[in-house]
Amino acid sequence: MSNRMVDPNAKSALNQMKMEIANELGINNSGGANLTSYENGKIGGDLGGLMSKQLVKMGEEELIRQYYNK
Incomplete structure (x- = not known):
């Protein structure tokens, strides 16, 4: 798999x-560069994981839609 960007x-x-x-969510991004990745992860909580799951689900649904619309 390539890391090439499909859509710029x-x-x-x-x-x-x-x-x-x-x-x-009221998260101030200005201090993120001065925090560790662990500290930044605590700010977002489970949001990142839930968003990733939803994006994967949406991508899978779109692929199925494209497959059946050929």
Whole structure:
């Protein structure tokens, strides 16, 4: 599997989504660079894992939709 970017807009869209979610949760991103990864992980809690599960589910559903619409 390659780490090649499929859609060049995907990275900026994901970064924008992360910033919007952080703002909605009241997470201040300015100090994140000075914190350890463990400390940053505690800020987001289980949100990252749940978001990843949902994104994988959405991707799987889209692949199934594309397969059956050939």
